[in-house]
Amino acid sequence: MPLIKLETAADPRVADYVALSDAALRQRTDPAQGLYIAEGSKVLRRALGAGHVPRSFFLAEKWIEGLADVLAEYPDVPAFVGAPGVLDAVAGYPVHRGALAAMNRPTPLTLAHVLAGALRVAVLEDMVDHVNLGAIFRSAAALGIDAVLLTPRAADPLYRRAVKVSMGAVFQVPWARFASWPGGLAELREAGFHIAALELTDDASTITELAAAGHDKLAVVLGTEGDGVSAAALDAADEAVLIPMRPGVDSLNVAAASAVAFWELRVC
Known part of the structure; x- marks a missing residue:
């Protein structure tokens, strides 16, 4: 799947990333929707290395090259790319690390x-x-x-x-x-x-x-x-x-x- 350029923070396709700074909201909605957010290239890679499955990627343009191998490994997973201002507006805080992924939650362990x-x-x-x-x-x-x-x-x-x-x-x-x-x-x-x-x-x-x-x-x-x-x-x-x-x-x-x-x- 080609990279998807974000032109506006109102794009409904990035709903998984809206209001990431609202802890109370995210702790209610994320488990109910079966997702969590991995933030930063290293954390994202560790999540994938643990066998967790990505729903989508959300990154600044400067991270495309550094994560090219990851994006190539998951060609059917949408990768949303935007300018820092657009990413910040979606997330509700400055996304300094610039690379995030919405991941499917693994089955809870007993x-x-x-x-x-x-x-x-x-x-x-x-x-x-x-x-x-x-x-x-x-x-x-x-x-x-x-x-x-x-x-x-x-x-x-x-x-x-x-x-x-x-x-x-x-x-x-x-x-x-x-x-x-x-x-x-x-x-x-x-x-x-x-x-x-x-x-x-x-x-x-x-x-x-x-x-x-x-x-x-x-x-x-x-x-x-x-x-x-x-x-x-x-x-x-x-x-x-x-x-x-x-x-x-x-x-x-x-x-x-x-x-x-x-x-x-x-x-x-």
């Missing part, structure tokens, strides 16, 4: 599927910040976390910003959602996981002590910025753990804390 063979999993409780979510996936991919599990109210890992921050790690690390929370922790325990909540409590062990305990299967629960892990999840966990810090500092950003915890608890 809890049983992502836990099969897993030894280290991260549980993200009600995490709605897409930057933190994406950063945690990136650390999980780098530091040996086998799966990420999300509570029902957690944000969508395939939302554009989470995908971009993760640098495509959301395609690499298997993930699934619990059907209920904190009831889902019982399923983890039945699967043989020791459950540790990363939270400051009076009786918390250190992350080093947890690593030394030698649990074969370990699930680390991470809470939201500010609120941390909920009381209900703490009650359902086997123990609370903390990262020792210098006096006067009691916490790290949750994404930074996850990287420290994943490194300390990695399976060598």
